Amino acid sequence: MTDTDLHEACGVFGCVATGAWPTQLDVAHTIYLGLVGLQHRGQESAGIVTSLGAEDSKFKTKKGMGLVTHIYAEEDIAKLKGNIGIGHTRYSTQGESEIQNIQPFVVETEHGLIAVAHNGELVNAKSLKKKLLRHGVGLSTGSDSELITQLLTHLPECGEPQGLVNWVGRIKRIMAETLTSYSLVIMHHDKIYALRDPFGNRPLCIGKLYPAAAFSGKKVISDDDVDGWVVSSESCNFNSMGARYYREVLPGEVIELSKEGVKSVYIAPRPNKAPPAFCIFEYVYFARTDSTFEGQMVYTVRQRCGRQLAEEAPVNVDIVSTVPESATPAALAYAEKLGIPYGEVFCKNRYIGRTFIQPNMRQRKLGVAKKFGVLTENFRGKRVVLIDDSIVRGVTMVPIVKLLRAEGAAEIHIRIASPPIKYPCYMGINIPTFQELVANVVPLEDMPSHFGADSLQYLSVDGLKKAVREGIKNPNGSVGHCVACLTGEYPVKCDDW
Amino acid sequence: MTDTDLHEACGVFGCVATGAWPTQLDVAHTIYLGLVGLQHRGQESAGIVTSLGAEDSKFKTKKGMGLVTHIYAEEDIAKLKGNIGIGHTRYSTQGESEIQNIQPFVVETEHGLIAVAHNGELVNAKSLKKKLLRHGVGLSTGSDSELITQLLTHLPECGEPQGLVNWVGRIKRIMAETLTSYSLVIMHHDKIYALRDPFGNRPLCIGKLYPAAAFSGKKVISDDDVDGWVVSSESCNFNSMGARYYREVLPGEVIELSKEGVKSVYIAPRPNKAPPAFCIFEYVYFARTDSTFEGQMVYTVRQRCGRQLAEEAPVNVDIVSTVPESATPAALAYAEKLGIPYGEVFCKNRYIGRTFIQPNMRQRKLGVAKKFGVLTENFRGKRVVLIDDSIVRGVTMVPIVKLLRAEGAAEIHIRIASPPIKYPCYMGINIPTFQELVANVVPLEDMPSHFGADSLQYLSVDGLKKAVREGIKNPNGSVGHCVACLTGEYPVKCDDW
Amino acid sequence: MTDTDLHEACGVFGCVATGAWPTQLDVAHTIYLGLVGLQHRGQESAGIVTSLGAEDSKFKTKKGMGLVTHIYAEEDIAKLKGNIGIGHTRYSTQGESEIQNIQPFVVETEHGLIAVAHNGELVNAKSLKKKLLRHGVGLSTGSDSELITQLLTHLPECGEPQGLVNWVGRIKRIMAETLTSYSLVIMHHDKIYALRDPFGNRPLCIGKLYPAAAFSGKKVISDDDVDGWVVSSESCNFNSMGARYYREVLPGEVIELSKEGVKSVYIAPRPNKAPPAFCIFEYVYFARTDSTFEGQMVYTVRQRCGRQLAEEAPVNVDIVSTVPESATPAALAYAEKLGIPYGEVFCKNRYIGRTFIQPNMRQRKLGVAKKFGVLTENFRGKRVVLIDDSIVRGVTMVPIVKLLRAEGAAEIHIRIASPPIKYPCYMGINIPTFQELVANVVPLEDMPSHFGADSLQYLSVDGLKKAVREGIKNPNGSVGHCVACLTGEYPVKCDDW
């Protein structure tokens, strides 16, 4: 993607130390590392909540705006010492007044404190909210996380014995009322509940923390070696903390983490035996390439997309290149498949942040692409195909093509390793409006001239599905992906919108 | 008071423009000026919420940590443009993580948004909270304001017709459940409800905004001239915004402000015909001297305290002085009453903030009072009486007396224009613990030697009451003041503590 | 003064520990306390430079924008540990780019590092600068301090033996070249040179640091008890650090401070036996009232100004009051002299900083004085005289008088305890332009109506001189004061301007 047009909403993380408490494991530091590794899922704010896990333990909280490494200093992590904890990293389109929205969301309930971290977006948030308001609850943040938390606490007729709370029971009821999309991490007392919605729209997986000795090479890692357990939106952070991938949380599954370990306590059914609807864009763009979903590494899937693209839309050129840097795996595979040399044509300026000053009139006339330097000698006089993973608004592609042409590219072809994005997402992805999506305003046949390219082709929806699915090993039950933004077919009726 | 030992919790403010909307009156700027003038009641954070006042109007909010003049820039006030709004300024003993506690508290309810600003402390907060949690509400801030707001919204069985909300009815019910202490400003739609608890423990008064022309001298102000109405914890800010004191909100009274003007809608009864319990320390220390309570200016009451002190505890000295600067009115009156010259002995350093570096060993040994310079020529060789309004921990008084003596004062006497503080306050004032109150650990007869003074005397409780009450004009119903911190007699049973 | 119209440029401070080094005295903390006590002389930036005082000692420096208590945290003071050091606090009209101008100014010279702190303004700066530039020196800050420092180091033909530096010799030469105005504190190696210009235009005095034990009351302070020596623009900070006033640095005198103590090394002559020209506004407005100049406390001088004003300009009123708070000593003395009660009519809002939002149209029409509340009951129906120490632009006085009148004052008279300010200052005081000075644009007879007052009178120049001089004890040589801003008679020709 040549510009930051799509935004993942969030990353969630949880950690429990196993064995005797107080633990030697630095739970707060583990969560910190977890959030650093989920930073690509949200860079605007983050929060960590830990606890000693005793019934009357207070929660220790530290939240802030900005990157995880900016929010937390060594002494913050020291103050967050605990046996159990959860964290969250978040992208937001709202301003500073939204400090109160930073997750995890912590509330005091009749049964003690709970903390909730949420990734996703409830498709029936409006009607749930209306229901809750009708019960007299006032909502102070407008976030789905508060909604979920109040739903969890506010179940007056829930049939629990006096003074006892049955969180799993409550979670089940919420899962019945709202089918997607959410991956949730909920901390109460000495337990973390981790769950994915019945459609499995957002990812969530489990990692096992091994003792440091297990990594020293002096000892073979055994299944009994365990310091603790983590749950995370993605597995890419596991290596940084000494964890290993254990397995995914299944669509609809509720996992309980405690000092005794990991326990699957429930799997919510989908209506009418519908297939799961895991967001296919996690493969295409959002996830870090070293994360694993459905038994396969994201990088590998992107390579397959590139290979599939080579089959569907080959082109006779001198060099295969990419717009740095999310499309590199696809481009390398495309080149290899067609036997064309891979070569870089752009050099990215790593120091350009969001605050880059707007182009003046001269800049606009020049149409230059400020974020990219061009490696002229690599492509002058050559026919180039640019591989990109996706196109959303396509704003940056125009000056990029212009720049290559001005610097002497003989031909410029564009190949996109995913289908055209045409529909809004109601399940947690921030997509521009209908009119901003270039696929809705420029007919396919006009795209080459729109971008100034010699040709342009997308991967087909079927091709994308094939590329994604052919590597799924040992599928847990049925397989299915949400391609709503490509086809308009949503997993559930989004009647609120 | 020689050190900042007592803290008022909050100031509340509300403003409604009258006549046709959109108004020409700058409601946001008026609230800003209101908060600037209430800054002495809380300096750690502040918030303003405004609205156009239409049924579906969104609230505009800007909150921040620090002084009002630091939080709001010109463009913030411009963005807050509205026809109606409330504000809050707050003192807090908690840290940065408490950003979420900044008031006004805004929540979405079934009946639209409401905003609540609160001054005080609910004596039965614990039991109210327990009740609310039992109904399944999760509380996210731990503040009384959230508690009040959730109580207001969460009244499922309140007998209102379907879809209609009766805020006054709800307010009545809450006033019946919690008798003190609170002054509240509640904004919903196009109305502000302003109320004091039945005991009138915290102050609240009404001001009338006149058109600018009314102040030009060219025109006599008539009762029909009105731009809007304000409610404020104190009246000291009225002049700054072109408002004039209208009247106090009575103990237990609920006032409705709208574009139609001001309306008294309810007066809550007190149990067993108990007298009101307006906090007497508002007169002694908290309020700004130009505020008016019960028909009398605070400055005048402090003068009467000084005069009463002169009667109860005269002393034969050469000069009457004060510890800058809250005790000056009492000291001037004490001097005048006894016919002794008034003279300043201290010069305050205005630039010492909270961040002053802790004294090192040498400093501690020196015992010097960093905040005060001494005006040696004014007292060398003279007998001095220092008037203070109150003593809490008495920590600063020790080095002050030492300093005066080192610089040549012949005798140093201390007179306190209020009685000894001995008991905790459960109604909104932050008082040090029992053991920190010097009156609890140093017997009266040992106080002179404790402070290094030649003599020390307090004003009596009866003397204070007399000084306060003899200027109350046209009392609205019965008169009564809370002196719990002096006598231990609380207006209501504080069974939670 | 009713608004902050005049600005002192700077405060300078130096400290040397006596006896064996490394010293136990916390030199950095002493300087910190010194600067806190000089904060009223400049609030925009501050700097501290310390050294172990060995020949090859590096300087430790910490400078910053803002108040001293904001710039320095405990760890900063710890890092500045040294045996000798100087500090500076500064007011500046320039913006953030002027960070480089924060003093003390530190330079590396052939003879090692020197640090220079300067209070004042060189009247012949332009010609000195031209001369220096002609020698090929490039000046990077535009400040007089850099100019002085480069003059000190850049004396190629100075006749010193090879490799040896004679700082006193260099200082003498500079004092011959520029007669005023400067008080300087210069640190090199193990010595501080402290000097006043020959006219003594800016103040500077010496304090002696006693051991803490000397203050414990258990021991009589003897002359042999000494921990170190300080020099300071004013003596008001001495108490805070355990120092006592020793004596003034005389006009033209150069003092050397070292671990051996204090030594007077030179007194520069004035041309034609001219009298000194100590800035009379240090007494009138700039200095803190507990500082001592020429053997008398500033507060006492201001009282004499009030008494003299009562003689020159009495008025028949019911109450004498003041615009808080610099005029209080004059007002108290004026009241006492005329036998009229003193009473406060204003209550200052302590929380209004520089960032107060500009008044909107309504505010301007209202003409209200935002910084002041009015103590209506104290003056309603009464005849009031307002005493002020000086009037510069007079901008705030207009709404103040209007406010008092609107609140019911029967008559309002103004008396100023100093003469009209009419001329620019070239010696370090920031005075508004000619046209901004109200005394230059409003004829004396029109002033009452300009301010809306019933009458207005100033103190005479002779009256001010008399009030200042009659308390000077044991004058060191001849006495003289600069009254250039009142009469236009400058101590030296300011040909640069």
Add this chain to the structure above:
Amino acid sequence: MTDTDLHEACGVFGCVATGAWPTQLDVAHTIYLGLVGLQHRGQESAGIVTSLGAEDSKFKTKKGMGLVTHIYAEEDIAKLKGNIGIGHTRYSTQGESEIQNIQPFVVETEHGLIAVAHNGELVNAKSLKKKLLRHGVGLSTGSDSELITQLLTHLPECGEPQGLVNWVGRIKRIMAETLTSYSLVIMHHDKIYALRDPFGNRPLCIGKLYPAAAFSGKKVISDDDVDGWVVSSESCNFNSMGARYYREVLPGEVIELSKEGVKSVYIAPRPNKAPPAFCIFEYVYFARTDSTFEGQMVYTVRQRCGRQLAEEAPVNVDIVSTVPESATPAALAYAEKLGIPYGEVFCKNRYIGRTFIQPNMRQRKLGVAKKFGVLTENFRGKRVVLIDDSIVRGVTMVPIVKLLRAEGAAEIHIRIASPPIKYPCYMGINIPTFQELVANVVPLEDMPSHFGADSLQYLSVDGLKKAVREGIKNPNGSVGHCVACLTGEYPVKCDDW
């Protein structure tokens, strides 16, 4: 390079609008874009100085700490409007107190203001400084830039006619006194002087700003189309501002830029016909790959290094990879040359900044590489060769190899596309101390085991020279490169060290 062990000191930039002044060209914005594109040469502070270019024009300056995009907002650029200007971006090892060191360095001289921006380090700075100090100049910053500026201004015996300054004459004299290393941009009045030291140790090149129309495609660019001229440490920023590469400033050459255009005014000779000594590490690591030196693109040189490495040190593996991301061009070329597939094994976390919390004990034991995720599926069971551009301390390489091995790499070989770094640089590069350089403490034969690799080989010095030189087109005079950090042979005697 696997960690940020080497630091380039600075980037310099200058811009002059040609034709009639005031210019339409946004000079300040052009400099801003120039600095953004030089950000990789220094990320700690930056400064821009512009001028209208008239004889009495004041300089407009804005400097700050941090990245260029953080320092400058739109309004800053607007305020810097000018016809001519220079900029600087800087890396520093010193702390916040060094704000005064931010370049460009601006000084007032007898001949008006000059501004100086410097990249490099004077090898004889110490003796130059001593000489200058002996002339009585005080130096306030300790930087080479101030030294150069004072040398420029302080030439008393320079034989210029009275009142006239001959900057080129002065520059010539300085170039005779200090041979390396510096690339300088000096602004005075309406001219910029841009020069490289006689050895050409630091880069500097010239770009020509074309009118926007020239890029619109509607018009062929002609040599007469020109909006202005720029000089820059590297050419990589030219595209962003609508400039095209014109030519390099030659070693020892002095260029004058004015509204009339570009003029070569002097070429300083090297002693004894020595060859130039352009820093070879600009090719190896520092420069952005799209910059051009000596007629060749940096990327191309790095590819040749990879090819040369393949010749010198081939290895039989399944996959060629790289440590992201500076070594990618070398790795791609290495792979292609040997006919082995190129594949990525690491995924870099882009959000890890400098403030990353130090590893705790567990982390240290784990030895995990926090900045890298591993693309396990790409290398499990395979033999891998990792290409890196250079190794300095080698600290990160250890856990990286450990990580690959733990994740299943069958063999891990290391190939470095440059020779071992063994000697300090006195010419502007921040190299760790002798003992920190792994090549000095680990014998070559022990390196594989030190890093846990199966083999390790470096490129030879001759191989590097060959790779660099074989693409130099049309060499301007003799060709030569500084390889002092590899061989210890310095271009000039560095007797100060």
